[in-house]
Amino acid sequence: MDTVTTVEAVRTRAQQWRAAGLRIAFVPTMGNLHAGHTSLLAAARYRGDRVIASIFVNPLQFGPSEDYTAYPRTLLEDQQLLQEARCDLLFAPGVTDMYPHGGDQRTLVVVRGLSDILCGRFRPGHFDGVATVVAKLFGIVAPDVAVFGEKDYQQLLVVRHMTLDLALPVDIVGAPTVRAPDGLALSSRNRYLSAEERTRAAVIHQSLSQAVAALYDGDTDHAALERAGSLMLERAGMIVDYFAIRNAADLTEPNAACSDLVVLTAVRLGRARLIDNLRTHRP
Numbered sequence: 001m002d003t004v005t006t007v008e009a010v011r012t013r014a015q016q017w018r019a020a021g022l023r024i025a026f027v028p029t030m031g032n033l034h035a036g037h038t039s040l041l042a043a044a045r046y047r048g049d050r051v052i053a054s055i056f057v058n059p060l061q062f063g064p065s066e067d068y069t070a071y072p073r074t075l076l077e078d079q080q081l082l083q084e085a086r087c088d089l090l091f092a093p094g095v096t097d098m099y100p101h102g103g104d105q106r107t108l109v110v111v112r113g114l115s116d117i118l119c120g121r122f123r124p125g126h127f128d129g130v131a132t133v134v135a136k137l138f139g140i141v142a143p144d145v146a147v148f149g150e151k152d153y154q155q156l157l158v159v160r161h162m163t164l165d166l167a168l169p170v171d172i173v174g175a176p177t178v179r180a181p182d183g184l185a186l187s188s189r190n191r192y193l194s195a196e197e198r199t200r201a202a203v204i205h206q207s208l209s210q211a212v213a214a215l216y217d218g219d220t221d222h223a224a225l226e227r228a229g230s231l232m233l234e235r236a237g238m239i240v241d242y243f244a245i246r247n248a249a250d251l252t253e254p255n256a257a258c259s260d261l262v263v264l265t266a267v268r269l270g271r272a273r274l275i276d277n278l279r280t281h282r283p
């Protein structure tokens with residue numbers, strides 16, 4: 001696997017492959033790769049003739065008091081993992097490759113309505129940063145298909161809507177969340193947890209499972225289920241940003257007749273802010 005850092009280099013390689021009639025599958029990441037990312041690469045391998053991954057810790061999607069500087073950067077280990085996952089090309093640009101004009105990015109991609117709710121309320125500007133960098137990466141790589149994790153469910157919807165609204169010729173594929181044996185979704189931010197916090201973090205998946213089981217059993221009192229989920233997390237010592245039952249298609253608030261649902265939560269535990277979700281169909 002080759003690693004390139006410039007826009008020109010990745011564009012040239014992708015153009016050569018496209019000219020040879022090869023289908024390009026793309027997996028954008030922020031690095032510090034784990035089995036969640038590997039599953040995305042496997043999905044990409046299945047859907048494309050060539051797989052391009054990117055590693056870029058995007059400053060535009062971090063708030064001023066967030067963990068941009070502390071975010072784990074592990075390029076050598078990541079290259080090893082990508083090689084083993086049969087990735088063909090890694091694009092690992094520096095900040096000046098992606099933002100040559102520094103912080104003066106004039107163009108922002110804003111997916112209205114989806115970006116200022118749930119995580120967007122607690123991380124103002126976050127999804128504008130995500131949508132902008134993904135649009136830019138799509139412009140550089142011009143993939144046929146791109147794979148994103150359902151773990152970041154709101155992000156997946158933001159990217160899907162952005163791609164549709166801008167008529168970008170990229171198929172967006174969502175890949176299932178990969179979890180540790182105790183249910184905790186794998187995340188680069190899990191490494192911020194102490195051993196004791198890591199044990200308690202299993203309650204996140206338990207709280208989501210409890211709500212999903214109740215919804216599946218026909219419980220339509222969403223407000224009570226949201227309170228019960230929050231309480232369970234608070235009792236485990238977490239600060240709950242939100243615990244919400246939403247329509248899976250667009251994250252609007254569902255009524256009792258809506259059947260395609262997702263339960264989402266974001267909590268703060270020690271130094272980490274962790275997010276997770278579970279989808280369910282009401283019978």
Ligand code: AMP
Binds near residue numbers: 028175178185
């Ligand atoms: P990140 O490097 O955290 O920005 O994530 C890059 C991609 O990997 C995103 O599409 C995430 O949704 C996805 N991802 C992260 N963790 C997981 C996981 N545990 N299971 C599946 N996909 C994941």
